[in-house]
């Protein structure tokens with residue numbers, strides 16, 4: 001029976017620098033995009049001073065762009081919502097930074113408090129709304145960057161899918 005562990009066979013990887021992955025400047029995997037969102041969420045100096053609230057229309061601000069992805073900051077006053085939509089060819093990571101948002105999909109309703117995250121693939125259909133009496137702030141990473149946000153109707157999915165200007169959610 002071979003009692004050598006992988007570590008004994010390979011030695012200490014930290015002593016073999018050429019085997020280590022070089023740190024990436026930009027995220028390239030779902031886990032790395034989630035990590036990017038978490039790091040932005042944890043550093044309020046990156047976004048807190050930028051946030052505005054607009055009672056007439058949802059406020060959004062492109063916080064950051066990188067190769068193949070975009071990071072958006074959104075605010076939601078009580079009652080504001082996205083409507084039912086998908087994200088065209090984009091995948092995304094939604095992270096609540098402050099307050100509480102409700103996500104509705106065909107599978108049900110989910111409440112996301114600060115730090116709550118959702119990861120979605122192209123074709124994912126949801127509606128996001130601030131059902132509370134306090135404003136909310138969220139961070140949205142899209143890869144590739146959001147180019148369309150087709151709207152859906154609740155009773156006839158995939159209808160009303162005329163591409164509209166990308167308004168993030």
Ligand SMILES: [Fe+2]
Nearest residue numbers: 087126168169
């Ligand atoms: Fe969305």
